[in-house]
Amino acid sequence: MAKKKAARTMIHLECTICHERNHHTEKNKTNTPNRLELNKFCKRCAKVTLHKEGK
16 A cells, blocks of 8 residues: 655744754644744743744
């Protein structure tokens, strides 16, 4: 049997203040085609900041 094409892909989240990529997660490209934005804790900034999906 042939495998279906995987819709879920690994993405890296980048801090908007210091631009460090310190989080990663999975995203379903068919359900969320836009870039993901989450509030996460940044170790370098030592506070909760907005993290955007990297390129």
